[in-house]
Amino acid sequence: MQSIRTLLAASDLSAFARHAAERAAMVATDVGARLSIAHVVNGGGLNALRHLVDVGTGDVAARLLDEVRGEVRELVDDIGQRFGAKVDMHLATGAVLSELSMYAEVIDADLLVLGARGSSVVREWLLGTTTERILSKTTRAVLVVKQMPHENYQRVLVPVDFSPRSADALRFARSVAPKADLILLHAFEVPFEGKLRYAGVESDALAALRVTAKREAVEKMNALVTAAGLGDAGVRRIVLHGDPAATILAQEQEQDCDLIVIGKRGLGLLEELLLGSVTKHILAQSNGDVMVTDRVCR
Incomplete structure (x- = not known):
């Protein structure tokens, strides 16, 4: 650790x-x-x-x-x-x-x-x-x-994109809040879903694509937890379809989290720009504290 x-x-x-x-x-x-x-x-x-x-x-x-x-x-x-x-x-x-x-x-x-x-x-x-x-x-x-601290962090929300830095963010979250519950969240969207719908792809076909994407995400989530060496104690896993920023903010409230730990960079330049946009939105709109990670802690 x-x-x-x-x-x-x-x-x-x-x-x-x-x-x-x-x-x-x-x-x-x-x-x-x-x-x-x-x-x-x-x-x-x-x-x-x-x-x-x-x-x-x-x-x-x-x-x-x-x-x-x-x-x-x-x-x-x-x-x-x-x-x-x-x-x-x-x-x-x-x-x-x-x-x-x-x-x-x-x-x-x-x-x-x-x-x-x-x-x-x-x-x-x-x-x-x-x-x-x-x-x-x-x-x-x-x-x-953002908040006056009253107690140690109790529930930490960690959005993950399955890049190598996701495991780093998880380990960092555990280091900052060793006794807190970790809630891992992956928000996914089917690639080009809007264009597919506009192109006339039927709702049933799009739903099937979402099911497949979610199944793959769950498998990656399980592999990520194993790679991070977290175990199952005090760790929850959530995979949801939807816009990443909106889903993160909604889950912060629904899960009653007092800290969000999010990585600054993802997979490649495009992902870095997207994650940067999401991170800025979370920093501006979250109610609780936000930790942005970049390098691994030693």
């Missing part, structure tokens, strides 16, 4: 970022991993502030950094005490994306944890943009936290 050794929670000191830090601490405590909380002060903003204030007023930027450092230290200490975790603190000045990426490399983070929103409408938009940029560039798993 793979393991998660290091988590990095990015914080802008908003309430939503605190939720992310709390979830990261909960996971770190549960799996015995190291946790670091990072805050990046925008370097361009600091330089602009220095130009705006009078020289005689002293270094306002330095005082601002001291205040921010104190807030981050307070957050780190509170999280550590509440969850019984050893939490490292990292404060940097510069471009948010590059600083977070560099620090993730330094500590070799297996999982980046981000809040779904910032502390205002403007920050919400900015954090959404940063999250998407991180997802497009990083080879590390990213957990986007």
Whole structure:
């Protein structure tokens, strides 16, 4: 079984970022991993502030950094005490994306944890943009936290497409939530089904194609579970006909899942683009947290 050794929670000191830090601490405590909380002060903003204030007023930027450092230290200490975790603190000045990426490399983070929103409408938009940029560039798993954490993850939904990364996503899901029920979901559509219907193929023939496609998907699902070494305990398998994004969101609600684990890439360029589209839709529309995996955890 793979393991998660290091988590990095990015914080802008908003309430939503605190939720992310709390979830990261909960996971770190549960799996015995190291946790670091990072805050990046925008370097361009600091330089602009220095130009705006009078020289005689002293270094306002330095005082601002001291205040921010104190807030981050307070957050780190509170999280550590509440969850019984050893939490490292990292404060940097510069471009948010590059600083977070560099620090993730330094500590070799297996999982980046981000809040779904910032502390205002403007920050919400900015954090959404940063999250998407991180997802497009990083080879590390990213957990986007949408809900205030009350307990460890109980039911994890894992959409699979039977690509090699599906097995990686399953193992990652088990590593993040070792005691949770895993619900494996494959949503399928008959290739060119709409065109076949338009071409006059009868409903009975299309239904027969769906039955065949579902049977093949069930066989692949069983093989995937075996290859991932999960066993049958705490693992459910669902194969449904329908649009992938709509089916995933519907099953999130029907199965009462608190986490969705989805891979970033599938089979080839076309599948990568399709899965990217589905992943973005799930990130935007899901009620619970979403983890996007890319490389395997070690």
